[in-house]
Amino acid sequence: MRKIRMGMVGGGSGAFIGAIHRMAAALDGQIELVCGAFSSSAERSRESGRGLYLPESRCYASYREMFEREAQLPEGERMDFVAIVTPNHLHLPVASMALENGFHVLSDKPATRSLAEALELQDCVARSGCLYGLTHTYTGYPMVKEARARVAAGELGAIRKVVVEYSQGWLADAAAENSKQAAWRLDPEQAGISCCMGDIGVHAANLAEYVCGEIREICADLRAAVPGRRLDDDGTVLLKFDSGARGLLSASQVCTGEENGLRLRVYGEKAGLDWSQMEPNTLWLRSLNQPAQQLRAGVGNLAPETLANLRTPAGHPEGYLEAFANIYRNFAGQIRARITAEPAPEIACDVPGIREAVRGMAFIEGTVSASLSDKKWHPLAAPEPDPHIGRPE
Numbered sequence: 362m363r364k365i366r367m368g369m370v371g372g373g374s375g376a377f378i379g380a381i382h383r384m385a386a387a388l389d390g391q392i393e394l395v396c397g398a399f400s401s402s403a404e405r406s407r408e409s410g411r412g413l414y415l416p417e418s419r420c421y422a423s424y425r426e427m428f429e430r431e432a433q434l435p436e437g438e439r440m441d442f443v444a445i446v447t448p449n450h451l452h453l454p455v456a457s458m459a460l461e462n463g464f465h466v467l468s469d470k471p472a473t474r475s476l477a478e479a480l481e482l483q484d485c486v487a488r489s490g491c492l493y494g495l496t497h498t499y500t501g502y503p504m505v506k507e508a509r510a511r512v513a514a515g516e517l518g519a520i521r522k523v524v525v526e527y528s529q530g531w532l533a534d535a536a537a538e539n540s541k542q543a544a545w546r547l548d549p550e551q552a553g554i555s556c557c558m559g560d561i562g563v564h565a566a567n568l569a570e571y572v573c574g575e576i577r578e579i580c581a582d583l584r585a586a587v588p589g590r591r592l593d594d595d596g597t598v599l600l601k602f603d604s605g606a607r608g609l610l611s612a613s614q615v616c617t618g619e620e621n622g623l624r625l626r627v628y629g630e631k632a633g634l635d636w637s638q639m640e641p642n643t644l645w646l647r648s649l650n651q652p653a654q655q656l657r658a659g660v661g662n663l664a665p666e667t668l669a670n671l672r673t674p675a676g677h678p679e680g681y682l683e684a685f686a687n688i689y690r691n692f693a694g695q696i697r698a699r700i701t702a703e704p705a706p707e708i709a710c711d712v713p714g715i716r717e718a719v720r721g722m723a724f725i726e727g728t729v730s731a732s733l734s735d736k737k738w739h740p741l742a743a744p745e746p747d748p749h750i751g752r753p754e
């Protein structure tokens with residue numbers, strides 16, 4: 362067997378998440394970066410590729426050139442999948458061209474710029490027969506998997522209340538708009554119809570659904586707190602879950618002084634759970650009439666899926682890069698199973714896919730339209746895809 366070969370679109374010098382993806386992909390020694398189209402400028406793309414010591418012949422001027430040329434390489438050389446780390450408006454065109462050329466796709470979120478585009482993407486994935494994964498990073502944390510396992514096992518009893526919060530402060534100041542990252546996120550042409558919900562609200566919704574099951578109805582209030590912005594930078598959403606649980610999702614980029622304050626609290630009849638990404642190796646379990654219990658990564662009786670996604674002994678902290686790396690390692694497992702024509706191991710299947718991609722876009726569009734409406738509750742309706750689309754056998 363061999364390493365899984367990755368190409369990258371986006372992530373040139375000065376970009377944010379591309380470098381994180383490369384570190385995550387490299388962490389387990391299962392994946393190698395073999396090519397890229399790192400920027401919209403041919404020169405900057407080549408320069409970025411050189412900086413990563415890629416051969417000149419595989420630093421491409423554009424993603425179109427990359428897919429055409431890679432598809433012509435011998436099977437033993439060409440990339441297996443592409444990681445998409447561009448602004449949102451390019452996710453669909455890049456993914457669809459990759460899929461048409463037979464390459465699997467691991468895309469960053471939000472999946473596309475709109476729900477209509479996500480449905481188009483779903484058709485492309487189905488037609489291609491290729492694998493599709495979405496980097497909802499926070500589902501990669503071991504103690505998030507522990508929370509999901511405990512909720513699924515009924516340890517909390519019926520879930521009554523879910524509170525998920527993603528608070529950032531980086532857009533609190535209008536001056537932040539001069540950064541490369543803020544400029545496209547606040548531009549509807551590149552970001553889509555939402556900034557805050559599209560950027561971080563969708564992560565919070567995905568995290569809540571990963572642990573607690575699906576959201577069925579929403580009531581939303583979004584706004585641009587900083588005057589002059591064309592897209593929201595702050596929002597609050599009331600949630601009704603399929604299970605009957607009620608909830609609250611708060612996402613904001615104007616919570617002055619906050620870093621990446623993602624926190625999930627889940628309360629059932631018998632117990633509650635509390636996880637925060639600023640302390641990701643801890644999960645608090647609060648049971649009825651008992652002192653709070655601090656569950657720690659690597660200590661005691663944890664779920665098999667938690668242990669399978671841990672790398673270091675207890676007390677040697679794991680964090681964001683390892684959570685990202687879990688998604689990469691699991692996706693690589695899906696590709697490896699395709700190559701060897703064997704069933705994918707269970708751990709490899711634990712990657713958000715096209716279903717989560719479509720639900721995420723339905724959430725973003727749903728919150729924007731609900732916020733403009735006088736009606737209180739709005740169904741969060743996302744068409745249910747065939748569960749085999751983009752998934753391992």
Ligand SMILES: NC(=O)c1ccc[n+]([C@@H]2O[C@H](COP(=O)([O-])OP(=O)(O)OC[C@H]3O[C@@H](n4cnc5c(N)ncnc54)[C@H](O)[C@@H]3O)[C@@H](O)[C@H]2O)c1
Pocket residue numbers: 370371372373374375376377378379398399400401423424446447448449451469470471496497498541542545560
């Ligand atoms: N999963 C996460 O936690 C997470 C975190 C941050 C960003 N994101 C997502 O990742 C994506 C990128 O965000 P970012 O903050 O890194 O943005 P960024 O602006 O820092 O980087 C975008 C990169 O894409 C490149 N690019 C633009 N047009 C291109 C083209 N035509 N061909 C090739 N490359 C092109 C730019 O040159 C730049 O290198 C966004 O969709 C964002 O929502 C996800």
